Amino acid sequence: MTDTDGLSGMTVVVTGGARGVGLGITAAFRAAGAEVVACARREPESLPEGVRFERVDVRDADAVEDFIGGIPDLDVLVNNAGGTPYLPVGESDVRRHAKVIELNLIAPLIVSRAANRVLQRRPRGGSIIMIGSVSGHRPSPGTAAYAAAKAGLENLTVSLAVEWAPKVRVNAVRVGMVRTEAAAAHYGDASGAAAVARTVPLGRLADPADVGAACVFLASPAAAYVSGAALPLHGGGERPAYLDAAATATAGGAPPDRRDDAWREDDA
Numbered sequence: 570m571t572d573t574d575g576l577s578g579m580t581v582v583v584t585g586g587a588r589g590v591g592l593g594i595t596a597a598f599r600a601a602g603a604e605v606v607a608c609a610r611r612e613p614e615s616l617p618e619g620v621r622f623e624r625v626d627v628r629d630a631d632a633v634e635d636f637i638g639g640i641p642d643l644d645v646l647v648n649n650a651g652g653t654p655y656l657p658v659g660e661s662d663v664r665r666h667a668k669v670i671e672l673n674l675i676a677p678l679i680v681s682r683a684a685n686r687v688l689q690r691r692p693r694g695g696s697i698i699m700i701g702s703v704s705g706h707r708p709s710p711g712t713a714a715y716a717a718a719k720a721g722l723e724n725l726t727v728s729l730a731v732e733w734a735p736k737v738r739v740n741a742v743r744v745g746m747v748r749t750e751a752a753a754a755h756y757g758d759a760s761g762a763a764a765v766a767r768t769v770p771l772g773r774l775a776d777p778a779d780v781g782a783a784c785v786f787l788a789s790p791a792a793a794y795v796s797g798a799a800l801p802l803h804g805g806g807e808r809p810a811y812l813d814a815a816a817t818a819t820a821g822g823a824p825p826d827r828r829d830d831a832w833r834e835d836d837a
């Protein structure tokens with residue numbers, strides 16, 4: 570990325586910008602010439618050069634007000650902090666599910682609200698980017714509260730894009746599987762991750778840098794007319810499971826012949 574992306578001199582806040590996907594976002598904005606403030610609950614051991622760090626729990630509305638209110642030159646907010654452990658709804662304490670929803674839906678609302686107050690006062694406005702997930706668009710057994718929160722986050726995105734226009738653009742990145750330090754917890758060891766990668770049409774999991782590049786685009790002048798959008802970033806998505814199940818169940822493993830009596834050859 571270069572200054573031609575129009576981000577040079579801009580100030581960007583990345584929640585959870587100290588590791589995993591967030592670190593990829595932080596690094597991409599730094600490479601594009603922006604000033605970056607990353608926040609998380611724990612101080613990281615290292616960060617890309619020039620990145621400022623603040624300890625903030627994004628679920629704490631008062632702390633968030635102080636943090637964001639102290640950045641009057643804010644241009645871009647990326648709501649990245651989020652995630653979930655494996656948590657089947659029937660098997661765990663209901664308060665843990667509420668906490669997952671708090672982190673993945675309520676906290677982005679809290680931080681966005683604080684950021685909007687600052688951005689509305691900026692002569693050139695600004696932009697807010699939500700880090701969503703493909704989980705919000707499909708059944709997610711074991712992470713149902715997380716998926717429901719991510720679905721809600723996309724609806725929050727479209728509503729805020731209308732409420733806060735024209736000064737502030739609000740968009741989401743609908744992220745698929747990402748190769749992070751913590752990926753093993755979700756996708757297994759190296760061979761598990763490789764097997765999972767083979768299910769992705771583009772043949773690999775995303776890198777945090779891929780998510781960073783999408784965020785830089787959405788924050789840049791190139792996306793000046795993009796608001797209320799959710800950008801899928803999943804390497805082509807998920808091949809429907811029934812296709813493989815049908816092929817496996819059919820003799821010889823060939824795909825089933827889907828022609829039926831209602832479909833005449835000359836319709837094709």
Ligand SMILES: NC(=O)c1ccc[n+]([C@@H]2O[C@H](COP(=O)([O-])OP(=O)(O)OC[C@H]3O[C@@H](n4cnc5c(N)ncnc54)[C@H](OP(=O)(O)O)[C@@H]3O)[C@@H](O)[C@H]2O)c1
Binds near residue numbers: 586628745
């Ligand atoms: N990894 C994937 O495959 C994947 C796929 C789709 C979407 N995503 C999304 O990408 C985002 C980042 O995921 P990740 O895998 O990079 O997660 P991660 O490795 O667990 O990193 C999460 C970051 O958020 C911070 N954080 C967590 N709770 C916080 C809180 N209450 N207040 C402030 N900061 C907090 C963490 O730092 P502290 O713990 O020190 O606070 C950390 O820096 C999430 O929104 C996730 O839903 C990830």
